[in-house]
Amino acid sequence: MGGLASATLLGLACTSVNPAYLADGSEGVGSSTAAEGGSSAADDRDASTTRGTGSATSVADASDSQTTEVTTSGEPGCSPDAPCPEHSQCVDTDGVDVCVCDRGYQDDNGVCVAVEASLDPLLWRLDCQRLTASCSGRDVCTVDMPDTAHMVVTGDVATLVADETTLYAVTLRLRGVVEPKAYLGGVTNEHWNEGGTPNNDGWNTAMLSIEDPPREVFVNAGPAGARFCYALDEEHTVVVRGGAKLGIQVIDPNNCAIANLDAPLPGGEPIAFEGIDDPPQPHEGQFLYVEAIEIAPVGG
Secondary structure, three states: OOOOOOOOEEOOOOEOOOOEOEOOOOOOOOOOOOOOOOOOOOOOOOOOOEEOOEEOOOHHHHHHOOOOEEEOOOOOOOOOOOOOOOOEEEEEEOOEEEEEEOOOEEEEOOEEEEOOOEOOOEEEEEEOOEOOOOOOOOOEEEOOOOOOOOOEEEEEEEEOEOOOOEEEEEEEEEEEEEOOEOEEOOEEEOOEEEOOEEOOOOOOEEEEEEEOOOEEEEOOEOOOOOOOOEEEEEEEEEEEEOOOEEEEEEEEOOOEEEOOOOOOOOOOOOOOOOOOOOOOOOOOEEEEEEEEEEEEEOOO
């Protein structure tokens, strides 16, 4: 393979480039924050192929020039007998015509192929410890020691490993056991609430955050004061830039959580998910497991 993952020059006729986004949630803070750094699935490679009257340059170099022109196959300098491959364009840079893979694609032996994007699964868990005086009732448990009430915050974060110049539509599957939380305002879709604010009560706040483009969504919207948990199993598609971070987080304001029950006592039963081994099912407590089931360049 040769060329650049996000802006690849091909040793063929002529073609061009397109651009792409993600989030963060970090343990020990009440809201998500942009994480430092980031990684890319794209490896830098030498753009060694040439065409026309000069050597190839990266599309980033070409786009920085005020004189850069983008032409199509058949225009002067691009041979209709040797057009650029699919997902590429012919770029005229200071009189040099080169084929450049669209953003989100990379050169694979003269063919522009999509950069394979990936996102590691995310998991937070609140483990029931025992019943305490501060968390009274058979449907409530303490999730952290000591018994004195204090806020518990935990979460997980992963980077969308992909072309950092490309926006991706990432379809997420959210599964877990979460207690309902009332949110004020915003738009609610199933248990997904965007634009709202948490109700000021003792129930847990669960959220998903995206670093770029910045976005924060609450994922356990439900009735106030509920004494049961949801078997959360939903799919939602978000836009994320390659190299950005996506995070999930739960904030327990009083270290008391509703026990894993699918309905109020006395009829509630523990919720279990097939296909989830961590935590073991049914989990004695709450958890949220998020995985990407589809990742595709926006408009690709």
